[in-house]
Amino acid sequence: MKFLKGALYTFATFLLFGQVGCVILAEQAEQRANVAKSKPPYTYKGTPATADLAPGRPLMAIDWHADPLLSYRDLTVTGTYGHVDFPRLRKGKLGLQVFTTVTHQPACFSTGCKPFPNLVGIKHVYGISPLSTWFSLSGRALWQAEKLRRFAKADGNFRIIRTGRDLETFLTDRRTNPDLIAGLLGVEGLHALEGDAKNVDVFFKAGFRLFGLTHWIDNAFAGSRHGEKAHALTEKGRDLIRAMVKKGMVIDLAHASLPTFKAVVAELKAIGSSGRPVRPVVVSHTGVQGTCPPTRNLTNEEIKLVVETDGVIGVGFWTHAVGPRRGKERKDDCQADLLAEPNRAVASAKAAARAMMHVARVTCGVADPVTPATAAQLAPRCFRHIGLGSDFDGYAPIGFDARGVGLIARVLEMDYKLKPSIIAMIMMGNSLRVLRAALPE
Ligand SMILES: [Zn+2]
Numbered sequence: 001m002k003f004l005k006g007a008l009y010t011f012a013t014f015l016l017f018g019q020v021g022c023v024i025l026a027e028q029a030e031q032r033a034n035v036a037k038s039k040p041p042y043t044y045k046g047t048p049a050t051a052d053l054a055p056g057r058p059l060m061a062i063d064w065h066a067d068p069l070l071s072y073r074d075l076t077v078t079g080t081y082g083h084v085d086f087p088r089l090r091k092g093k094l095g096l097q098v099f100t101t102v103t104h105q106p107a108c109f110s111t112g113c114k115p116f117p118n119l120v121g122i123k124h125v126y127g128i129s130p131l132s133t134w135f136s137l138s139g140r141a142l143w144q145a146e147k148l149r150r151f152a153k154a155d156g157n158f159r160i161i162r163t164g165r166d167l168e169t170f171l172t173d174r175r176t177n178p179d180l181i182a183g184l185l186g187v188e189g190l191h192a193l194e195g196d197a198k199n200v201d202v203f204f205k206a207g208f209r210l211f212g213l214t215h216w217i218d219n220a221f222a223g224s225r226h227g228e229k230a231h232a233l234t235e236k237g238r239d240l241i242r243a244m245v246k247k248g249m250v251i252d253l254a255h256a257s258l259p260t261f262k263a264v265v266a267e268l269k270a271i272g273s274s275g276r277p278v279r280p281v282v283v284s285h286t287g288v289q290g291t292c293p294p295t296r297n298l299t300n301e302e303i304k305l306v307v308e309t310d311g312v313i314g315v316g317f318w319t320h321a322v323g324p325r326r327g328k329e330r331k332d333d334c335q336a337d338l339l340a341e342p343n344r345a346v347a348s349a350k351a352a353a354r355a356m357m358h359v360a361r362v363t364c365g366v367a368d369p370v371t372p373a374t375a376a377q378l379a380p381r382c383f384r385h386i387g388l389g390s391d392f393d394g395y396a397p398i399g400f401d402a403r404g405v406g407l408i409a410r411v412l413e414m415d416y417k418l419k420p421s422i423i424a425m426i427m428m429g430n431s432l433r434v435l436r437a438a439l440p441e
Contacts, residue, residue, distance in 0.1 A: 003361050004136075013120075014052070015427070017120055020396040024039070024299035026072070027072060028138050028330060028397075029070055030059065030072075030081065030082065030307075030395070031081040031082075031287045033083075033264045033396065033397070034071075034081065034082045034083055034250075034392075034393045034394075034397075035397045035398075036083055036174070036345075036398060036399070036401040036404075036412035037102075037345070037348070037397055037398070037399045038260055038343055038344040038345035038346075038399050038400055038404075040091075040400075040401070040403045040404065042345050042400050042403060042404035042406070042407055044346055044349070044407055044410035044411060044414060045365070045410070045414055046199055046412075047405070047410055048286040049382070049400075049403070049405070049406030049409075049410060050091075050092065050404065050405075050406040051091045051409075052409060052413075055384050058096030059093075059148075059424055059427065059428060060093050060094065060096070060174070060427075060428055061093060061094045061095065061096075061388060061405045061409075061427045061428060062094075062095065062096040062097075062376075062387065062388065062427070062428050062431040062432065062435075063094055063096070063097050063098065063314070063388045063389065063390045063392070063404065063405065064098045064101065064252075064282055064284035064285060064314035064387055064388060064389045064391035064401075065100055065186075065254070065284040065314055065389045065390060065391055065392075065394070066083070066084050066097055066098065066099060066391065066393055067099075067100055067146055067188075067220060067301065067315075067391070067392070067393045067394045067395075068082060068083070068084050068085065068099065068135070068393040068396070069099055069101055069102075069144040069145075069148060070102055070144070070393070071101075071393060073085065073282045074151070075148075075151045075166065076112065076151050076154050076155045076158075078290070081170075081192060081388070082392075082401075083392035083393050083401040083402055084097065084390075084393055084397060084401065085393040085402075086151070086155055086157075086158055086181060088136075088340075088403050089181045089402050090178075090179055090181055090403040091402070091403040091426075092401075092402045092403040092404060092405045093405070093406060094181070094402050094405050095174060095179070095180075095181055095182065095312060095428075096170075096182045096183070096184065096431075097181070097182075097183050097402075098184045098186050098210055098284065099144075099148055099161075099183045099185050099208075100188045100212065100284070101140070101141040101144040101145060101182070101185070101186065101188065101189065101208075102144075102187040102188050102189075102215070103138075103140040103141050103187070103188075103189065103191065103215060104137060104189060104191050104192075104215060104216070104217065104294060105215070106216050106217060106256040108216060108226065110226065111225070111226050111227075111230070112217045112226075112227075112228055112383040113217050113224070113226045113227060113228065114217070114228060117219050122238055124275070130143055132292065132329070134374065136201070137191055137193075137194055137195050138192055138193060138203075140192070140198055140332050141186070141192040142203075142206055142207075144392075145185050145206045145207055145208065145214050146183060146206075148160065149207070149345055150217060150287070152183070154401075155213070156162075157179045157180050157181065158180075158181050158182065158183065159180070159182045159183075160182070160185060160207055161182050161183070161184045161209070161439070162181050162207055162439075162440075163439055163440050163441060164248075164435075164436060164439045164440065164441050165441060166182075166433075166439075167435055167436070167439060169349065170182045170349055176209045177416075178424075180237075184209050184210060184250075185206070185207045185208045185209060185210070185436075186209070186210030186211070186250070186284070187203065187206065187208055187210070187211055187212060188212040188215045188217030188254070188255075189213075189214050189216075189217070189219060189224075189291070190211060190213055190214065190219050190220070190222060190237075190240070191215070191217065191219040191220075193219040193220075193221070193299060195219075195220040195236075197221075197236060197240055197243065198241060200240065200243050200244070200247070204247050204249070207266075208249070209248070209249050209250060209374060210227075210249065210250040210252050210282075210284070211249055211250070211251065211252060212252040212253075212254050212255065212284060212315040213233075213237070213245060213251070213252065213253060213255075213260060214227070214255045214256050214257070214258050214260065214266070215255050216255065216325055218230065218231055218257075220234060220236055220237075220282070221233070221234055221236050221237035222237045222256060222257075222260045222264075222373035223256070223257035223259060223260045224255050224256065224257060224260075224340055225255060225256060225257045225258070225296070226255065227257065227298075228253065230258075230259070231257065231260075232256035232257070232259030232260055232262070233259075233260050233263035233264055233267065237260075237263075238263070238267050239334060241264060241267045241268065241271075242267070242271060243246075245279055247440065248438060248439050248440030248441075249438065250281075250282055250434065250435070250438045250439075251264060251279065251281045251282070251438075252281070252282050252283065252284045253281050253282070253283050253302075253306070254283050254284045254285050254286055254312060254389075255296075255315075258299070258301070258302065261302050262305065263310060263394050264281060265277055265281070265305050265308055265389050267340060268281070268309060268403070275307040277308060277310070278392060278433045279309065279437060279438055280309045280310045280312065280327055280385070280433070280437055280438070281306060281309045282306075282311055282312050282313070282314060282431075282434055283298060283302075283306055283311075283312075283313045283314060284314045284389050285314050285316045285321070285388070285389035285390065285391045285394070286298050286313060286314065286315070286321060286368050286389060287320075287321030287323075287355050288303065288317055288321045288355050288358045288362075290355075290358035290361070290362070291322065291329070291334070291335065291351075291354050291355045291358050292321060292322055292323055292334040292335065292336065292355070293324070293332065293334065294320065296321065298313065298321070298323060300362045302361055303362045304362060304412065305322065305361070305383075306385060307362075307363050308386075310350075310384075310433075311385060311434060312386070312387040312430045312434050312438075313385055313389070314387045314388055314389020314390075314429055314431075315324045315355045315356050315359065315386060315387070315388065315389055316350070316352070316355075316389045316390060316391045317348050317351075317352050317388075317390050317391065317392075317398045317399070317400070317408075318348075318391050318396035318397060318398045319334075319348070319351075319396070319398070319399075320393065320396055321339060321355075321391070321395055321396075322334070322335065322348075322352050322355045323335030323336070323339035323347075323354075324337070324339045324341075324347050324349040324351050325339075326339060334351075334396055335350075335351045335354060337350065338350055338351055339411075343399075344399040344400075345399040345400035345404050345407055345412070346399070346400055346407060347399055348399025348407075349404070349407035349408050349410070349411045350411055350415070352408055353408060353411045353412055353416065356386045356408075356412075356426065357369070357370035357371070357375060357416070358370070359385060359386050360375070360378055360382040360383050360386065361382075363381070363382050363383075363384065364378060364379065364381070364382035365386055366378070366382075372415045372416050372417070375416040375417065375418060376416065376417040376418060376419070377419060379422070380422055380425070383418070383422050383426055383430075384425065384430055385430065386425075386426045386430060387426065387434075388427065388429050388431070390405070391404075408426075408427070408431075409423050409427055411425075412426065414432070
């Protein structure tokens, strides 16, 4: 009995100190990884980042991917670290943010990734998260969704969008209440369904409206470009695409393998009778191989598949996706000339703009790279498939935090001389088109 008591005390002490230590370590990792390399105020050539994203005006920014629900921070107050929270969304005029829930992350960041160990699982076990999150991937996603609901309730001026009507009401109300912001719940990787397609109903009821089919590993529904087999959509995955279309959920192909890309587009064509895909897809956060080499980024073939669905590519801001960075070997250099730009926030915005111009080039089949000298000559349809995919708080450094998103608009305006109507498409309009097509009434 005495021995048992002692063993219990030892276990409890280990658990407590282990947890405290892990929370401190996790917070430190977050502070180091989710860095904004430049601090506000964010301006370009003397003009504030949010110059045309003014309060009360319809124009705002929409961003397809951020991971702050993994953080221990209270998102209703301005954080001392990290990239995004409600006050910073308001300051940056970032009106609508997709909040993605991450449930699995192997210690692997390239290709051939195996499922174990799962770093997000360890974080939940030792991070003083509810027991429901310890060994359950779906439990983890649902807990993060619950956190967003609690933040929404505490804030009072934040709404979670579930339907097309929610979206339109939000847009109308925001005209008279510029403090009003909104979020859409997403999941990164269908492993969160734990192989059971019936969980789609559970997630839908919990408010999820975007499914990223894969993250770093293959799952029962789809193959990841980083996965062991990087396979195509499975039979179960095909059924799931149909269920998502029927329910009104956004299909996100970030991290998906090329065979999955092709199979999803084929399935979306097969569902309708017109021979065209019945829904647009998004790639919520990515770079493009046309400007940055890693396999993480989209090839021209994949860009064309998104265009075929009339979808949107959320161009990321983080250095590994779009630059600027200098690799250990020169072949990994990416937009390294921008490292000479003294303002790291501006360098990030310029790197993202270059990736956007590559999407425009592929969309319209332009022979030469689109440059500041040629961009304004392109037809508006060339910019129809470009959106924002920050990856804020995704454990990747970015030049600015959510208050600096408008820098993208400033660079498009001042460097590329794009018309305000085209900039509005990129910052908001294209993404609204996809949301209106996908969400249930
Ligand atoms: Zn991701």
